[in-house]
Amino acid sequence: MSDPRAIYLKDYQVPTYQIEQTELRFDLSSEATRVRARLCVQRDDTTSVSEPLVLDGEALTLISVAIDGRPLDAAEYDADEHSLTLHAVPDRFWLETEVEIAPASNTALEGLYQSNGMFCTQCEPEGFRRITFYPDRPDVMSRFTTTVIGDRTTLPVLLSNGNPIDQCVIDDARHYVTWEDPHPKPAYLFALVAGNLEKREDHFTTASGRDVLLQLWVETQNLNKTEFAMNALKRSMRWDEERFGREYDLDRFMIVAVDDFNMGAMENKGLNIFNSSAVLANPETTVDMMFQRIEGIVAHEYFHNWSGNRVTCRDWFQLALKEGFTVFRDQLFSSDVNSAPVKRIEDVALLRTAQFAEDSGPTAHPVRPDHFIEITNFYTLTVYEKGAEVVRMLRNLLGWEQFRQGSDLYFDRFDGQAVRVEDFIDCMAEVSGQDLTRFMLWYAQAGTPEVTATSAYDADARCLTLSLSQRTPPTPGQTEKEPLQIPVAMGLVGADGKDLPLIMNGESLGTSTVLVMTDAEHRFVFENLDAAPVPSLLRGFSAPVKLHHALSDEQLAFLMRHDSDGFNRWDAGQQLALSELERLMAAWHADEPLVVGDRLIDTMRALITEPADDKAVLAEMLRLPSEAFIAEQQAEVHIDAIHHARRAATRALGEALYDEFAALYDRERSDAPYSPHFEQIAQRSLKNVALGYLCATGRPDALALAQAQFDDNANMTDVRAALTQLAHADDTALGEPAVRAFGERWAHDPLVMDQWFATQVSRPQPDALERVRFLMGHEAFSIKNPNRVRALIGTFVNQNLVNFHREDGQGYRLLADVVIELNRLNPDIAARMVLPLTRFRRLDPVRRAAMRGELERIRGESLSRSVFEVVEKALA
Numbered sequence: 001m002s003d004p005r006a007i008y009l010k011d012y013q014v015p016t017y018q019i020e021q022t023e024l025r026f027d028l029s030s031e032a033t034r035v036r037a038r039l040c041v042q043r044d045d046t047t048s049v050s051e052p053l054v055l056d057g058e059a060l061t062l063i064s065v066a067i068d069g070r071p072l073d074a075a076e077y078d079a080d081e082h083s084l085t086l087h088a089v090p091d092r093f094w095l096e097t098e099v100e101i102a103p104a105s106n107t108a109l110e111g112l113y114q115s116n117g118m119f120c121t122q123c124e125p126e127g128f129r130r131i132t133f134y135p136d137r138p139d140v141m142s143r144f145t146t147t148v149i150g151d152r153t154t155l156p157v158l159l160s161n162g163n164p165i166d167q168c169v170i171d172d173a174r175h176y177v178t179w180e181d182p183h184p185k186p187a188y189l190f191a192l193v194a195g196n197l198e199k200r201e202d203h204f205t206t207a208s209g210r211d212v213l214l215q216l217w218v219e220t221q222n223l224n225k226t227e228f229a230m231n232a233l234k235r236s237m238r239w240d241e242e243r244f245g246r247e248y249d250l251d252r253f254m255i256v257a258v259d260d261f262n263m264g265a266m267e268n269k270g271l272n273i274f275n276s277s278a279v280l281a282n283p284e285t286t287v288d289m290m291f292q293r294i295e296g297i298v299a300h301e302y303f304h305n306w307s308g309n310r311v312t313c314r315d316w317f318q319l320a321l322k323e324g325f326t327v328f329r330d331q332l333f334s335s336d337v338n339s340a341p342v343k344r345i346e347d348v349a350l351l352r353t354a355q356f357a358e359d360s361g362p363t364a365h366p367v368r369p370d371h372f373i374e375i376t377n378f379y380t381l382t383v384y385e386k387g388a389e390v391v392r393m394l395r396n397l398l399g400w401e402q403f404r405q406g407s408d409l410y411f412d413r414f415d416g417q418a419v420r421v422e423d424f425i426d427c428m429a430e431v432s433g434q435d436l437t438r439f440m441l442w443y444a445q446a447g448t449p450e451v452t453a454t455s456a457y458d459a460d461a462r463c464l465t466l467s468l469s470q471r472t473p474p475t476p477g478q479t480e481k482e483p484l485q486i487p488v489a490m491g492l493v494g495a496d497g498k499d500l501p502l503i504m505n506g507e508s509l510g511t512s513t514v515l516v517m518t519d520a521e522h523r524f525v526f527e528n529l530d531a532a533p534v535p536s537l538l539r540g541f542s543a544p545v546k547l548h549h550a551l552s553d554e555q556l557a558f559l560m561r562h563d564s565d566g567f568n569r570w571d572a573g574q575q576l577a578l579s580e581l582e583r584l585m586a587a588w589h590a591d592e593p594l595v596v597g598d599r600l601i602d603t604m605r606a607l608i609t610e611p612a613d614d615k616a617v618l619a620e621m622l623r624l625p626s627e628a629f630i631a632e633q634q635a636e637v638h639i640d641a642i643h644h645a646r647r648a649a650t651r652a653l654g655e656a657l658y659d660e661f662a663a664l665y666d667r668e669r670s671d672a673p674y675s676p677h678f679e680q681i682a683q684r685s686l687k688n689v690a691l692g693y694l695c696a697t698g699r700p701d702a703l704a705l706a707q708a709q710f711d712d713n714a715n716m717t718d719v720r721a722a723l724t725q726l727a728h729a730d731d732t733a734l735g736e737p738a739v740r741a742f743g744e745r746w747a748h749d750p751l752v753m754d755q756w757f758a759t760q761v762s763r764p765q766p767d768a769l770e771r772v773r774f775l776m777g778h779e780a781f782s783i784k785n786p787n788r789v790r791a792l793i794g795t796f797v798n799q800n801l802v803n804f805h806r807e808d809g810q811g812y813r814l815l816a817d818v819v820i821e822l823n824r825l826n827p828d829i830a831a832r833m834v835l836p837l838t839r840f841r842r843l844d845p846v847r848r849a850a851m852r853g854e855l856e857r858i859r860g861e862s863l864s865r866s867v868f869e870v871v872e873k874a875l876a
């Protein structure tokens with residue numbers, strides 16, 4: 001690919017032609033699908049009559065073009081690799097085109113493709129242009145009618161958006177169904193599915209009493225994995241009515257599960273298409289964490305019906321308008337129906353490891369990027385997760401009531417329109433009367449702001465002065481940063497562990513408040529304090545920043561026990577563990593023995609033995625910070641030091657608290673029939689954390705416990721936890737047979753085989769890389785399936801850091817080999833997979849050079865635009 005051009009937000013221009021009506025006819029066949037499009041085209045008032053009509057199109061074989069029934073000859077239009085241009089068109093006319101496409105050879109999984117013989121589409125962001133010539137941009141909205149023609153025996157089910165209005169048998173071989181979607185929509189929300197599918201059906205009655213038919217379509221063997229998602233859908237529909245006042249707007253809502261899918265799922269109007277891993281679940285095959293993920297994704301896609309579909313984006317730079325808001329909505333849903341503090345802990349853990357890493361690396365970009373080469377590279381943690389944090393900050397600044405009013409105003413005012421981030425923020429400003437001009441910088445400035453807090457207590461004046469300062473480090477293309485508007489939720493904890501009344505300028509603020517920073521530096525004075533309290537800052541992680549607040553280990557231990565904010569209790573524990581791990585890392589560098597201090601052991605003992613009010617939080621508190629999180633805290637990253645320090649700490653805790661963990665394990669065992677309810681999940685999570693510490697000692701009785709749990713075969717959560725302990729043990733005597741048995745038992749189920757791959761390649765021992773190479777030849781693996789690639793390669797490079805970062809560079813070489821192959825097959829996945837290779841800045845010179853070397857090898861290939869963009873940024 002030679003020098004692909006960047007596209008800029010500042011160059012946005014309104015569409016010159018609108019499409020009032022879109023009538024599609026698909027005649028499906030694997031090698032040669034015919035697509036006929038009849039478009040009612042209308043020139044925009046502001047467009048000059050001489051302006052040509054330019055339609056997007058990629059990889060289409062053009063068969064014919066006609067205007068108002070008159071066929072055009074080749075001299076009347078220009079067709080090139082990316083577009084079809086018509087000169088001198090009427091003000092309003094019917095354009096008819098026919099093209100041919102080849103779904104079976106579409107390995108990029110964009111546009112119309114095949115997965116296990118079934119036809120399906122993925123159009124967001126720019127896949128529709130691979131189906132037919134069209135103005136493929138979200139600000140062109142049209143009413144769609146779609147006729148799907150297919151083979152009666154192999155494709156008995158033919159689906160598209162909206163309602164079926166006609167269907168008929170054509171001849172012995174073929175039949176058709178016509179679908180009509182009454183809501184105008186951009187082309188990226190179009191969907192078509194055809195296959196030999198079966199359904200689970202249900203009904204939902206909306207708040208205003210309308211009946212909605214719910215269907216979940218799957219391949220026959222997966223019918224027994226549909227109950228959970230169907231119930232999650234109904235919970236989501238009810239929740240959106242109750243929390244956001246949003247009702248569903250069609251007579252039917254369909255979900256389809258497909259095995260080959262680049263992302264988690266897609267919110268096509270009335271016909272959501274899901275990666276099968278994001279919807280199929282049952283207790284025998286699926287772990288607790290996946291049940292919760294599925295619930296969140298089902299909700300997310302459903303919530304898009306308003307935040308994304310009814311009100312959509314003007315252009316792809318506004319992606320966070322729909323994604324940030326919708327992620328915030330799904331987070332709120334999950335925290336309402338599960339343990340709220342644990343949901344927050346998990347989301348923040350993801351943000352602080354993966355998103356912070358993105359924000360400090362070569363691909364850092366603002367929540368609303370201002371330019372891109374390939375938009376598919378911008379479906380990132382920054383747009384989604386940081387985008388959600390930005391919306392959450394609005395909630396923190398406005399309070400729920402006003403935030404909800406702003407949301408109502410936004411849906412009401414912009415219903416049926418394609419809008420910008422500013423339109424959303426303006427609604428929030430309008431209902432609250434707040435000036436959100438500075439807040440907009442969150443959308444424009446990349447990088448993670450760093451907030452430094454110091455406090456000084458004045459015993460004579462009986463007051464505490466809290467000083468807060470902020471600074472955002474430079475990121476590629478943005479050297480100067482301005483101060484942001486940052487809500488800092490906080491409280492002051494007194495010696496008795498209770499929150500103290502907050503009094504500022506004589507005014508009482510209750511026991512918890514939100515301080516708002518708008519400048520580089522602030523001072524807040526709290527009055528009427530008899531003794532120095534411990535400040536608890538950034539409660540609930542009220543802003544996506546790095547907080548530097550120098551607390552002693554004593555103070556951290558105190559907050560960990562007493563903070564009224566569950567999130568901050570957990571966070572204090574993580575900081576405490578981190579400071580111990582940093583001591584161990586220093587010892588590792590100095591070649592000294594790694595001895596774990598008593599404080600960590602004693603605090604852990606107290607946690608285990610004292611009664612817990614929230615088991616889910618307790619399980620999280622017993623986990624040491626992940627390797628990725630520790631790495632994110634270091635100025636210079638030494639993977640081996642991190643790994644060995646963490647392993648030593650885990651083992652030492654297991655040894656020192658063996659009896660306590662064994663008792664905990666016993667206490668949390670249960671014979672109750674499996675349920676994915678959060679209280680049961682918390683119990684299993686606690687039990688399996690204990691099992692992990694026990695097995696870290698390598699003691700035979702601990703491994704026997706794991707073996708018994710594996711053999712017991714109660715549910716996949718427990719089986720997998722046990723298998724992991726067996727397969728990750730130094731001694732392979734138990735692990736090898738368990739891995740073999742599991743592989744044989746589940747050979748028929750690809751989603752379970754993904755777990756089998758992931759468990760094996762996350763093994764910390766040095767044979768992991770050879771295991772990856774070996775498993776790439778396994779019959780259950782296919783480089784063409786994104787789930788397989790993520791399970792085998794993705795797990796290895798992202799979760800087995802010591803082995804990916806082997807000093808001999810073999811881990812990097814393996815990833816580069818995979819990326820080079822994927823670049824030809826599936827550029828989106830290739831561009832995602834290559835990211836770990838770009839994070840070399842803070843590594844040692846040997847590894848840095850090896851990673852750059854592999855990136856340069858990749859650059860030597862003929863690259864897709866997506867891989868090109870990432871590799872160029874990394875090597876810049």
Ligand code: PHE
Pocket residue numbers: 122124125262263264265266267300301323379
């Ligand atoms: N819009 C989808 C979602 O967030 C994600 C997606 C993007 C899926 C691009 C496929 C392709 O819900």
Ligand code: ZN
Pocket residue numbers: 300304322323326
């Ligand atoms: Zn989304």
